[in-house]
Amino acid sequence: VALLLILAIVPSGYFGPFSSRVRGLFVKHAKTGNPLVDSVAEHQPASSRSYFQYLHHVCSLAPIGFLIVGLNLSDTSSFLLVWGVAAYFFSHRMVRLILLTAPIGSALGGIAAGRILTWSVRQWWESEETVVPARKETPRTVKNVKKGPKSRKPRKPSHAQNNNYDSNDSLDGLDSLKSAFDGALTSGEALLMKRSLAALLLLMGYVLSVNFYHYCWRLSGDMSAPAIIVKARLRDGTVIKLDDYREAYWWLRDNTPEDSRIMAWWDYGYQITAIANRTTIADGNTWNHEHIALLGKALTTDEEEGYQIARHLADYVLLWGGGGGDDLAKSPHLARIANSVYRDHCPAGDPTCRAFGLLDRQGTPSPMMERSLLYRLHGSRIKEGVEADPDKWEEVYRSKYGKVRIYKILGVDEESKAWVEDKANRVCDAPSSWFCPGQYPPGLSDILSRKKDFAQLEDFNRDASDEEYQKQYFENLNNPEKAASRARQLEREMKLKEKESDESAESPPRDVSRSKKGVDEIYNTWEDTEDTTLMWTLISNNQVEELRMWLEDDPTIAFIRSRDGRGPMWWAFEKRNEDITKILMKAGVPHTDRDAKGLSPVDLLEGK
Structure with a gap:
C-alpha cells in the first residue's frame, strides 16, 4: 500500500528531485554530473x-556473523540482514558513510565472537561420559547366512525384490556411515582434537582482542587530534609538529x-570563522552552487579579472601551498566548478576544463593555469618568473614552512564593502527559493551577467543548453585523454589567433614552411620549453592524430629539442612508436644525430 501511495504521489511533484549528493550513492564517483559534488574527496567509494x-x-x-544470522x-534476525546489506552498500559508494x-x-561481529567463544568453552565442560566407543556391526549378509538353514540354498530374488533389496542395503549403508561418524565425533581422539582447537581459538581470541x-x-x-596540526619529517629525518x-x-x-x-576556498571556511573569528567568503555549506562557482572563477581566471572580482568581495586572500593537497592540486576542480556556471570560463567544448592543469609530474602548468590568479599568488617569488602584481597584492604573511600564504588586496572597492555592510541589502529566503542566495554588490554586475545557474541532471527546469553541456561533460569524463588533447588543440588555436591579431596589417603572412635557416636554428637550440613538454606527452601517450594536427599547423615544431639534446625522433624511437616515427621522417627530421650523451635515436631503439 505504501509503495502504491508513493508511486501515485511522485508524479505530482510533491517530492523534489534528488540532489547530486543523493544521486552519488547510485552512480560511479566523479560522474554525478555536478562538478562540485564530484570534487569532494569524502564522496569517493570506500576501499578495503x-x-x-x-x-x-x-x-x-562481521561476515561470519552475517552468515550465522542468515542460517x-x-x-528479528532479518532486520540485521537488511541493515547490514544497506550499510555496506551505501558505505561502499561513499567513504564518509562508513x-x-x-x-x-x-x-x-559480536554474534560471531559469541558463537566461537561459546563453542570453545563448551568443549572443556563436555562430560567424559559422552565419549563412547565406536560400534561394530556384523554385516547383514553374514548375519542372514548364519540364521538360514545350512542345507537350503538362497533363492534368486525377482527383479522387484532385487530393487527393494538394493534400496534397503543403501539405507543401511547410510545408517552405518552416520553411526560411524557419530562415533568418531564422540571418541576420545575427537574430544582431544576439539579441545585443542578450542584452546587455539581462545588463545587467538585473546591476542586479537588485546590488539583490538x-x-x-x-x-x-x-x-x-586536530586535522590542521600534523606531524611531518624533514629531509634530515627530524620529526616536527606542523x-x-x-x-x-x-x-x-x-x-x-x-x-x-577573507577569500579562501570553501574547505577552510569553517576554520577561518571558528579560529580566526573572521568573515569568510565561503564555507563548508556548499548548497549555493553559483556562489562557489564565482569563487572558483575568481581564483582560476587570469590575474586581472580575478583581481576585479576579489576587490569587490574581500580584503585578504588566503592560500594553502607547499605541495600535497594544496590549492594548486585542487585547482582543476575549481576551474571545472566555475565553468559549470560561467560557460565561457574554459574553452568551448571543454566542460571538464582539461585545458587547466599540470602537464607533467615536474609541475609544468598549462597556459590557462599559468595565467590564473591562483598560480600567480601560489608561486609568487618561489617559482622562477612568477610574481604577483605588486600594485594589486601585498604578501603580508607566510607560514614557517610555507604551507599558508596570505595576501592583502590593494585597492579594495570601498563602495562595494559599504554596500555589503548595509543591512538593507541583505536578502534571505528569496522568492521561490528555500535557501538564502543573498546579493552581490553592483560592481560585480558585469561578471554576474555572464552566469547561468547550474541545473543538475534531475532539475525540471533544464533546457537544451544544459543537456548539451552535460552530454559533453560525460563524454570528457569517459574519455579524458581525448578531452585533454582537444583542450590542447583549442589552446593552440587561441594562441594562433592572439598571435595573428598582434601582427600588423602591413606585415607579410606567416610562412609556416619557414626557411631552412629557421629550421636549423630551432633544431640546434636545446632548451626545455612548454612545447617540448607537450611534444613528449603526445608521443608518450601515442596521440598520433593530435601530433599530426600540430605539425599541420606548424611543421617546424617537429624539430624542437630539449635541454638534453633529445627531441621528437628520440622519444618516438624510445617508445618504439612506428606511426609517429614515420610522420617525423616524412617531415624531414633526421634520425642519426646525437644527443648530449652521444646517443642517436637508433641507439635508443637498440637499447644502448
Whole structure:
C-alpha cells in the first residue's frame, strides 16, 4: 500500500528531485554530473583499507556473523540482514558513510565472537561420559547366512525384490556411515582434537582482542587530534609538529581588522570563522552552487579579472601551498566548478576544463593555469618568473614552512564593502527559493551577467543548453585523454589567433614552411620549453592524430629539442612508436644525430 501511495504521489511533484549528493550513492564517483559534488574527496567509494582502518577486526568477524544470522533466519534476525546489506552498500559508494557500518558491524561481529567463544568453552565442560566407543556391526549378509538353514540354498530374488533389496542395503549403508561418524565425533581422539582447537581459538581470541583494544585507543587519539596540526619529517629525518595552518588563522585573528573578509576556498571556511573569528567568503555549506562557482572563477581566471572580482568581495586572500593537497592540486576542480556556471570560463567544448592543469609530474602548468590568479599568488617569488602584481597584492604573511600564504588586496572597492555592510541589502529566503542566495554588490554586475545557474541532471527546469553541456561533460569524463588533447588543440588555436591579431596589417603572412635557416636554428637550440613538454606527452601517450594536427599547423615544431639534446625522433624511437616515427621522417627530421650523451635515436631503439 505504501509503495502504491508513493508511486501515485511522485508524479505530482510533491517530492523534489534528488540532489547530486543523493544521486552519488547510485552512480560511479566523479560522474554525478555536478562538478562540485564530484570534487569532494569524502564522496569517493570506500576501499578495503578504509574499512580496516575504521573497523579493524570487525571486518573479519562481521561476515561470519552475517552468515550465522542468515542460517538462523527469523523476523528479528532479518532486520540485521537488511541493515547490514544497506550499510555496506551505501558505505561502499561513499567513504564518509562508513560510519553507518559501525553499529551493525559491531552487532554481527559480536554474534560471531559469541558463537566461537561459546563453542570453545563448551568443549572443556563436555562430560567424559559422552565419549563412547565406536560400534561394530556384523554385516547383514553374514548375519542372514548364519540364521538360514545350512542345507537350503538362497533363492534368486525377482527383479522387484532385487530393487527393494538394493534400496534397503543403501539405507543401511547410510545408517552405518552416520553411526560411524557419530562415533568418531564422540571418541576420545575427537574430544582431544576439539579441545585443542578450542584452546587455539581462545588463545587467538585473546591476542586479537588485546590488539583490538590497543588499536581502538590509538585510533581514538589520532581521530581526536586536530586535522590542521600534523606531524611531518624533514629531509634530515627530524620529526616536527606542523602547525602552519592554525598559526595562520591566529595571525588573521590578531593582525587584521574585525570586519575583514577573507577569500579562501570553501574547505577552510569553517576554520577561518571558528579560529580566526573572521568573515569568510565561503564555507563548508556548499548548497549555493553559483556562489562557489564565482569563487572558483575568481581564483582560476587570469590575474586581472580575478583581481576585479576579489576587490569587490574581500580584503585578504588566503592560500594553502607547499605541495600535497594544496590549492594548486585542487585547482582543476575549481576551474571545472566555475565553468559549470560561467560557460565561457574554459574553452568551448571543454566542460571538464582539461585545458587547466599540470602537464607533467615536474609541475609544468598549462597556459590557462599559468595565467590564473591562483598560480600567480601560489608561486609568487618561489617559482622562477612568477610574481604577483605588486600594485594589486601585498604578501603580508607566510607560514614557517610555507604551507599558508596570505595576501592583502590593494585597492579594495570601498563602495562595494559599504554596500555589503548595509543591512538593507541583505536578502534571505528569496522568492521561490528555500535557501538564502543573498546579493552581490553592483560592481560585480558585469561578471554576474555572464552566469547561468547550474541545473543538475534531475532539475525540471533544464533546457537544451544544459543537456548539451552535460552530454559533453560525460563524454570528457569517459574519455579524458581525448578531452585533454582537444583542450590542447583549442589552446593552440587561441594562441594562433592572439598571435595573428598582434601582427600588423602591413606585415607579410606567416610562412609556416619557414626557411631552412629557421629550421636549423630551432633544431640546434636545446632548451626545455612548454612545447617540448607537450611534444613528449603526445608521443608518450601515442596521440598520433593530435601530433599530426600540430605539425599541420606548424611543421617546424617537429624539430624542437630539449635541454638534453633529445627531441621528437628520440622519444618516438624510445617508445618504439612506428606511426609517429614515420610522420617525423616524412617531415624531414633526421634520425642519426646525437644527443648530449652521444646517443642517436637508433641507439635508443637498440637499447644502448
